[in-house]
Amino acid sequence: MDELQPLMVQRLRKVNELKKEGTNLFPNDFRVEKTCEDLVNRFGQATPDELKMVKESFSLAGRIMAMRDFGKAAFIHIQDRRGKIQVYVRSDRVGKKSFGLFKKMDIGDFMGITGTLFRTKTDELTLDAESIRLLTKSMRPLPEKWHGLRDVETRYRQRYLDLLVNPKVKEIFTKRTRIIQLIRQFLDARDFLEVETPMMQPIPGGATARPFKTHHNALDMDLYLRVAPELYLKRLVIGGFERVYEVNRNFRNEGISTQHNPEFTMLELYQSYATFEDLMALTEEMVCFIAQNVLGGLALEYQGGKIDLSPPWKRLTVKEAILQWGRIDSKTLQDYDKALKYAQGLGIPLEKGIPPGKIITELLDEIVEPHLIQPTFVTHYPTDVSPLSRRNQDHPDLVDRFELYIAGKEVANGFSELNDPVDQRERFIKQLEQGNVGEMEGHRLDEDFLHALESGMPPTAGEGIGIDRLVMLLTDSPSIREVILFPLLKPQRE
RNA sequence: GGGCCGUUAACUCAGUCGGUAGAGUAUCUGCCUUUUAAGCAGAGAGUCGCUGGUUCGAGUCCAGCACGGCCCA
The missing domain is CATH 2.40.50.140 (Nucleic acid-binding proteins)
Structure with missing residues (x-):
């Protein structure tokens, strides 16, 4: 004491x-x-x-x-x-x-x-x-009965008090659990199998992110906390689980903000014989199902703005989106040097030599994302920034991929999966050569995964949905820390 | 990493021009068997985030640090 x-x-x-x-x-x-x-x-x-x-x-x-x-x-x-x-x-x-x-x-x-x-x-x-x-x-x-506990720092550090005296906080976390229950209900009813895959991985794969490192003493082996479960879930698809999903924590050793916590919860699902278009339909249906059950309708207010989840949701390609909100024409966008100069002119710190696709996605984040308040699927990303996605049949430099934006936030990312092991190997190698991934600790060629892919993965589509952001949206929470029971804080000095 | 803001009693907050540290709730004592932010009377409660500086004198001004918040990268 x-x-x-x-x-x-x-x-x-x-x-x-x-x-x-x-x-x-x-x-x-x-x-x-x-x-x-x-x-x-x-x-x-x-x-x-x-x-x-x-x-x-x-x-x-x-x-x-x-x-x-x-x-x-x-x-x-x-x-x-x-x-x-x-x-x-x-x-x-x-x-x-x-x-x-x-x-x-x-x-x-x-x-x-x-x-x-x-x-x-x-x-x-x-x-x-x-x-x-x-x-x-x-x-x-x-804490006092009338004003409750207001101090944000104390609310996070002593969440038990926050939950006790601030009924709305309790409500948010009850809703969070309800949302996850509804996701399970929705997917189970469609014959998806919930699975658990490793949190500790010898090679962190499935996303471009800096991993947390740990060590197994008995095996004297470095391990990484997963940045995504993707490559393991695909192994299960290869193993015959045609529809799988996992709702669990990912860990990324990166900055903390109102949108980012080092550990966060992600739903990833894989459906064989489906395309990214099937998954857009599924996402629309699932999010509406959740909203209907949690909010009692499809209209919601987020931080003062009105959002209507009624389907069908808007869809547009990455290119269309940039041309719509950017002051740039199609020809300039396709010219590497001009596109780079345009991006730099907007204050985006990009250096010559970055992959062309990276310019496109940076432009998307900068000039398009803030406009995507109503639910919108942005589709057809550049291949060079989508190493796990299937190439578009007609445009091999694009992939059959989408990201879902609501309230200016990226909520989901899905694509038809690349199941050609030769192409996959080449793209992994290219990624590692590009440096930004290759220089990141732990990332290296996952031969074991390629071995699995060489055994044959059926045509499949997969998707990840950020659960924290979805909960933020459905509880009108401005910060991810409001929807995570114990967000990471620096230790208090004694 | 940068900018701005915050940190005062257990909680929520005031604190003027640099001159003895304040309120409400909570707590304690007394009264009270239909109150609901109960009421009435009284009392106690502070390392003013930390360290240093300026000054006769610092919660207040200055510098550094810590933690948090918002924004930017």
Whole structure:
């Protein structure tokens, strides 16, 4: 315990008094029958007279969140996982001994109550306690009831307090779980199989990102936390799991921002005999299914802007998109030097020698992305920045790939998969030669994956959806830290 | 990495021109058996993020550092 603060000293005094009286401060034999929500759902509409007819007693437990003391009686609010209910504790009903114990309870303590229901003068459904138990004594005070906990840093560092006193925060994380449940429900119903693939990989593959490194002592082997599960999921497709998905964490050793946390949650799915177009349809359907269930409709507000998820979503090619919002014509865009100069003129720090496709995607991020507020699929990316995507039949320098943008954020990335092992080998080698990947620690030619691909992968389409960003969108959260329970923060200096 | 902002009681926040550190909630004491931000009366509670500087005197001005937020790269 840190240096004893006055408030803790006062609580410790009560603790010692209770111990001396023989009270167990941490019992675990109270039987909980109901949640607050159960009682509100069942009796919330009942009139005072109807409640008088209910002779039944109910037992519930929870944390004391508010207390209004009248000397020989008190009103308190009890909060459990499903809600809150008011409890009336009076000396003449619970008995003098229990009431003496109650007087030593604090906001923040856990309490078990058995009682009957009534309605107060001010019409609030209230449990009239006939017996009470202290279930856990708390030693520190909770944040203030009215303003709650506002300090962002404390909210993240002491998320338990944030969850306790800020109901909206609890709601966001409940929604997050609901969203992931709905994803599973949606994909399971379409005969996708959920799998788990390695988090620790000898070669980090599937995305261009700096990995976290770790070491296995017994094998004396360096390992990397995965930046994507892609190459393992494809191995499973090769192994005959024609429809697979995984919802789990990826790790990227890069910057932190309102859009980026070093560990983040991704859905990746693979469907054999499907194309990137099939996956656009699936994405549209799945996101609408989730929104319908979580929001009750397809209209939502994100940070003051209105977003309509009603299908069909807009689709346009990368080229069309750049020509629409950029001040550049088709001919200039196709000329490497001119396109590079144009990009540099916009303040994008690019050096000569970068792959042509990189100019295109940088331009996309810079001039198109902010405009893509309503859901939009941008399609047909350059091949040289899409090493795992299948080439377009008619334009081999483009791939059958899409990215989904909503509210100016990249939410999904999918493509028809490259299943030609010879082409794949060449593209891996080219990627590594280009430096930005090759120089990144751990990235090297994954012979084991190529070996698998040489055994034959059926025509397949795959996609990744950023779950954190999807949750941000559906909960109107401005920062990724609002949708991750314990976002990464630097340790606090003592 | 750069710019701007923040850090004061357990929580939410004031703090004027540099001159004894403030409020509400919470806590403690007393009264109170239908309150709900209960009420009334009283009390206690501070390393003003940290380190240094300027000054007779620093929460306040200056520099550096830490952590966080927003924006930019």
